[in-house]
Amino acid sequence: MIWEVFRQEEQGEYHTHCGNVHAPDREMAKQFAAIQHGRRKPTNNLWVVPKTEIGELDGDEYAFGGATDKSYRWATGYDVTADDASEVVESSGEQEDAKERRNEVV
Amino acid sequence: MSGFDSSADLDDEQATALESLLLRLADDEFVLAERYTEWQVRAPSLESDLALSNNAQDELGHARLWYDVLEDLGHEEHELIYERDPDEWRHSTLTERPFDEGDWADVVLRHYLYDVAEQLRLESLAESSYAKIADRVGKVRSEEQYHREHAESWMERLADGDEGHERLQNAVDRLFPHALTLFEVAAPTSGTGDASGDEPRAVDDDLEETIVEAGFRDASLEALRAEWLSIVVPYLEDLDLETPVSEIVHYDDYDLEVPDDTLPEALGRDGTHTDAWAKLHEEFTHTYRELERSEATTIMAHPE
Numbered sequence: 001m002i003w004e005v006f007r008q009e010e011q012g013e014y015h016t017h018c019g020n021v022h023a024p025d026r027e028m029a030k031q032f033a034a035i036q037h038g039r040r041k042p043t044n045n046l047w048v049v050p051k052t053e054i055g056e057l058d059g060d061e062y063a064f065g066g067a068t069d070k071s072y073r074w075a076t077g078y079d080v081t082a083d084d085a086s087e088v089v090e091s092s093g094e095q096e097d098a099k100e101r102r103n104e105v106v
Numbered sequence: 107m108s109g110f111d112s113s114a115d116l117d118d119e120q121a122t123a124l125e126s127l128l129l130r131l132a133d134d135e136f137v138l139a140e141r142y143t144e145w146q147v148r149a150p151s152l153e154s155d156l157a158l159s160n161n162a163q164d165e166l167g168h169a170r171l172w173y174d175v176l177e178d179l180g181h182e183e184h185e186l187i188y189e190r191d192p193d194e195w196r197h198s199t200l201t202e203r204p205f206d207e208g209d210w211a212d213v214v215l216r217h218y219l220y221d222v223a224e225q226l227r228l229e230s231l232a233e234s235s236y237a238k239i240a241d242r243v244g245k246v247r248s249e250e251q252y253h254r255e256h257a258e259s260w261m262e263r264l265a266d267g268d269e270g271h272e273r274l275q276n277a278v279d280r281l282f283p284h285a286l287t288l289f290e291v292a293a294p295t296s297g298t299g300d301a302s303g304d305e306p307r308a309v310d311d312d313l314e315e316t317i318v319e320a321g322f323r324d325a326s327l328e329a330l331r332a333e334w335l336s337i338v339v340p341y342l343e344d345l346d347l348e349t350p351v352s353e354i355v356h357y358d359d360y361d362l363e364v365p366d367d368t369l370p371e372a373l374g375r376d377g378t379h380t381d382a383w384a385k386l387h388e389e390f391t392h393t394y395r396e397l398e399r400s401e402a403t404t405i406m407a408h409p410e
Contacts, residue, residue: 021153022151022152022153023153024263027259028153028259028263031157031252031255031256031259032153032154032156032157034252035153035156035157035160036153036156039160
């Protein structure tokens, strides 16, 4: 059977899929994975997972997000005029004045 | 016991004993690795092929570490590997036996019997009075742990099926006697002591005594053998595999007795080898001779 192998390079990092091994059981899968995926690249930890245990969801079955244009959420998505800019400058100037009045270092 | 920081601190007898100890170590690893590499691209699966190749590579690395220590005693690697007379090699016959064609059980059993012995041997060298040996044991041991686990995984899985079990039993019948030679006393090489150089050397119990007395190794071959038997015999029995060893029970204690005629004719350690050795030696020295080489190729300046 096929075991998918996930490698974690450093403690605290995510395990990243790095390949697979053929093995009859978990123990052998771990031993083979150690040689094939843990010897040449820096490795802190390996996972072996039976391929059949992985749940798979395909783009044909479900409309994944991430493709919609969400540029309206970002200021760079707008045309900024000089007038808008002066308002911003004014506003941040007022903030600084307020801080000075409170004797805070700007 | 005082330690030896360099070969200059050794007397002649100690130097001969150290050489003997190192040759056993290095030759075992080198010859076994040579045999393992025959399985490359032929193992039962890509994964098992890579795992065994990995072990072969480890063993070659270990051999190089030990041949490098032998350089302290005036040897050179290319001379030891490619120019030494085949009768001067001191490996156990277990490592030189050819595989039964396509018999994965053969390599698995050999791998198991060898790596248990190797672990015990390394333990007995961890506190070696010869500083360079003790320094290098740590690296070697970390890799041998994997070897043993790998061998046991295969042993248990092969023994679980009818055909696998039968093949393993055949391998035990063939190889167990040769594995016993791992613990045989070695004969000094012809270049040492009062040797004439022509006659085969007699095994030398004094040599073995010096190895232990000087603290190069802290267990005798006899003790290592007893410990090895106490691990491998019950393990094989648990897998329903029969060995020539019988249990002698005294009350709540027991001894393992190996019949005297179990040892093979050629012991390896004394310079006598099985027929297979000449051909293997011819093979791995062939290219060196054909290319008229006079040195060994190294990538790193030091093998560590």
